[in-house]
Amino acid sequence: MSLKGKILVCTAGWLVLITALHCYLNVNWGAVLNDFRPPGKRKVVVAYIPVTCQLTCPVTDYISKFSENGEIFFPRMFQGFPEIKEALISNKVQAAFVVAPLAIALVSQGVPIKVVYLGHRYGSALVVRKNGPVKNFTDLRGRTVAIPSRFSDERLILFRAMKVWGMKPGDIKMVEMAPPDVSGALAAGAIDGFVMGEPFPSQAELGGFGRVLFQARDYWPDYMSCILVVRQDLIDKRPEAVQVLVDGIARSGLWLDKGKPYREDAADFVGRYYYNQKPALLRWALTHPLDRVVYSQLSPRKADFDMVRDLMIETGVLNKKIDFSEYTDTRFSDNASIQTAWKYQPGIATAK
Incomplete structure (x- = not known):
């Protein structure tokens, strides 16, 4: 074989080796092969977006990998709720973290899903440009504010604030925008403000171009936004898998609420391995x-969802009353209420 031929063979061999190593180290083969397993043995695929309202999803995935039974589900990250909605409807994901009004709207449209747990409380804020013309809420009259979806609690927060300040629904122009895009849009002056979940308000603050005008809890005590929904067919056929999912999410919430060191640890591994965000943020x-x-304490409550439903009707995104029992299944959160926080410490490769 000529020298040129030997070089080509060696180069091809090197490329094959590098490709094989990449596939071995970076591809989750369990997730890739999941669709080929018998339906009753497939792991649930859970959709999420990179916001702190949905932090328990990656935290559960990360910690459960160190447990005796291994990972509970396969997480799949999206950038916005419209894509999650389509994936949920088409059964590409069987569970998802979405905003509460979207879940109610989907059920009213006949999509067979149920709310089984909350993702958080608090954590959303209205942010404006730090040195901009908006000094108080009424200065937003005639200006543009980004929201994650017309079916979002953040949109409802704006309407609640507008009512308090005597403003009309059309006084603020609301535009839908994927959460990861809002900080850049605010910095560029494309919008005058945004209402989003963390860490995007913090991103604007730390970037020096944003200022929190108000926190969601200022106008909505016990505010909730993101919730966990599951397809009805999964609930009917594999309720035990749904319970394991909810138990894991509940345990992660308790673990996060144990104190600052646990949250700092979560910021590190979620930022690096899941959200592609700076851990410092x-x-x-x-x-x-x-x-x-x-x-913690995230069982769905009828009073919270009745308020969301009524606000949706008042603001024109829902055309009929839908009862709490039609879109929730509280038995899973009831059972999860006895769970305890994960026993996991950074640097120790075991979790219980």
Whole structure:
């Protein structure tokens, strides 16, 4: 074989080796092969977006890998709720963290899903440009504010604030925008403000171009936004898998609420391995102050959802009353209420 031929063979062999190593180290083969397993043995695929309202999803995935039974589900990250909605309807994901109004709207449209748990309480804020013309809420009259979806609690927060300040629904122009895009849009002057979940308010603050005008809890005590929904066919055929999912999420919430060191650890591994965000940003959002977002005591409550439903009707995104029992299944959260926090410490490769 000529020298040129030997070089080509060696180069091809090197490329094959590198490709094989990449596939071995970076591809989750369990997730890739999941669809080929018998339906009753497939792991649930859970959709989420990179916000702290949904932090228990990656935290559960990360910690459960160190447990005796291994990972509970396969997480799949999206950038916005419209894509999650389509994936949920088409059964590409069987569970998802979405905003509460979207879940209610989907059920009213005949999509067979149920709310089984909350993702958090608090954690959303209205942010405006730091040195901009908006000094108080009424200065937003005639200006543009980004929201994650017309079916979002953040949109409802704006309407609640507008009512308090005597403003009409059309006084603020609301535009839908994927959460990861809002900070850049605010910095560029494309919008005058945004209402989003963390860490994007913190991102604007730390970037020096944003200022929190108000926290969601200022106008909505016990505010909730993101909730966990599951397809009805999974509930009917594999309720035990749904219970394991809810138990894991509940345990992660309790673990996060144990104190600052746990949140700092979560900021590190979630930022690096899941959200592709700087851990310092997540640390700020999760610890300034510690109750900026809360992850425990998250069973769905009828009063909370009735208020969301009524606000949706009042603001024109829902055309009929839908009862709490039609879109929730509380038996899983009831059973999860006896769970305890994960026993996991950074640097120790075991979890219980």
